[in-house]
Amino acid sequence: MLFWYAVGTLVLVVIAYPYLRCLYKRLALARKIKTVCKKKGHALHKTHLFWFLGSKQTTSCDFYVEGANEVFAVKLFGMPKRLCTLIFNEDGSYFIRRFIAFLSYDASAVRFPIDGKAKAMPSYDFRFRYRNEWEIKTPRRILLVHPVSMEIRRRSLRGNETIVGAGEIVNGMEIDSLPCLLNDLEHAR
Numbered sequence: 001m002l003f004w005y006a007v008g009t010l011v012l013v014v015i016a017y018p019y020l021r022c023l024y025k026r027l028a029l030a031r032k033i034k035t036v037c038k039k040k041g042h043a044l045h046k047t048h049l050f051w052f053l054g055s056k057q058t059t060s061c062d063f064y065v066e067g068a069n070e071v072f073a074v075k076l077f078g079m080p081k082r083l084c085t086l087i088f089n090e091d092g093s094y095f096i097r098r099f100i101a102f103l104s105y106d107a108s109a110v111r112f113p114i115d116g117k118a119k120a121m122p123s124y125d126f127r128f129r130y131r132n133e134w135e136i137k138t139p140r141r142i143l144l145v146h147p148v149s150m151e152i153r154r155r156s157l158r159g160n161e162t163i164v165g166a167g168e169i170v171n172g173m174e175i176d177s178l179p180c181l182l183n184d185l186e187h188a189r
Helices: 002-040 178-186
Strands: 043-046 063-066 070-077 084-089 093-103 109-115 138-145 151-155 161-163 173-176
Touching: 002 043, 002 063, 002 178, 070 178, 138 178, 173 178
Parallel strands: 070 138, 084 151, 138 173
Antiparallel strands: 043 063, 063 070, 084 093, 093 109, 151 161
């Protein structure tokens, strides 16, 4: 019976690991954002209680960072598994590409991509609880992919794929990673 408890615990740990990793990364995100805001004198405005646990399925913006001349409206988009590729289609959908690796006889790995089902990208509300006094400031609509996947790509309507770098605009949103956002906050006007 002890054997089955050990096996059950191991299975539970394997299943829960990506989500525990995501929780740890999001707690670190909250600490880093608060530190930069305090250091640079920016105001952090949360839109809900557990703002740092924002989900890609919810449509409201998760938090705002108000600088002297800019307002960063940030929506969190999490990738629990890091060894996959996030692909944004130009038609407003996205999907996740996972890989299966097989070892060959010469100890090299051959990876086969498996594309997930395309999901419609929610229409995110970057003006959720937006304040009237921010109207004179420059708005920035940021989709913060955190934890980040192995790679982020954009697929055109023809099927061509290009790698998306931090700060590029996809579907009207600026795609960022946490280091890029922190750098933007450090140098915000």
